[in-house]
Amino acid sequence: MRIKKRLFFGLVILSLLPVLAGLWFILAFSLWEQFGHALAIIAFIFLTVLLVLAVFGLLSMIYMIETGKGIKVKLPLRLIIDVFYPMALRAGTFLGLSREKIQNSFVEVSNALVKTTKVQAAPEEVLILIPHCIQLSDCTHKITVDINNCRGCGRCQVSQIRELANDYGVDLAVATGGGMARRIIQQRKPKAVVAVACERDLTSGLQETFPLPVFGVVNLRPQGYCVNTAVDVDKLKSALEFFVRGEPANDAYRCRHYEEVASTSL
Ligand code: SF4
Helix, strand or coil: CCHHHHHHHHHHHHHCHHHHHHHHHHHHCCHHHHHCHHHHHHHHHHHHHHHHHHHHHHHHHHHHHHHCCCCCCHHHHHHHHHHHHHHHHHHHHHCCCCHHHHHHHHHHHHHHHHCCCCCCCCHHHEEEEEEHHHCCCCCCCCCCCCHHHCCCCCCCCHHHHHHHHHHHCCEEEEECCHHHHHHHHHHHCCCEEEEEECHHHHHHHHHHHCCCCEEEEECECCCCCCCCCECCHHHHHHHHHHHHHCCCCCCCCCCHHHHHHHHHHC
16 A cells, blocks of 8 residues: 555544543543443443444455455445544644645545446546636636637647547536536536546545545646646546546557547558
8 A cells, every 4th residue: 555545544543542532531530420321321332333433444445445346335434534534634734744645645545445446337427527727827718618618729738638538428527616516516417527626625525425436636736726737637547447448547548539649640
């Protein structure tokens, strides 16, 4: 397992400490004598169930990532993603770790889990979701209304991504923020999503859309956040290969467009 993913697991384990501390507190200070048996027993059972589910969720995640086999354990995974990951994020930033680094680690773990699922989606059921800041800021052809407004001048990656979506026959949408991204997903109801965004938007989107298979690609920001951003198109292709053809991209990968280019140049 790569170091990036280990950061997520390390911090989530750290976030279990308050639960362990709560159990220890109940036992060590005999809380039932002060607050009554019923309350102490309910708290003890609640914390024990929480701990068992969290440990089971963590072990399931590690098993899936290491073996590449998906298992259906929705509740424990949701518990880790919704409850313990936010705690892990706070613990990590408290310890001085960069927020982006922890969020990146979560995206890596989430992508690794998505790869263990068997997604059976037709190309048109796969959605590429890109942020509007990928469009060159001085371009007057606004793509947020309709991506086909792009004139394909090639000054930014919008035309390249549109071409990629056409090559694979998948759906493509542009979002101006997290709220719009959610609306697009609710309206179009894709079976799988390849989402491009910054760490913050990606991680909140991944949390909200779980268990929908969403492959997250963190954007590149040569000029900072929210302006003239970019994306590693190879990562998009890799995700599309997985969703559309059921296998990860490799060195022998060629999409239709590139096959055509190659054959005409021979
Ligand atoms: S490729 Fe050209 S026309 Fe299309 S969005 Fe980018 S800058 Fe505008």
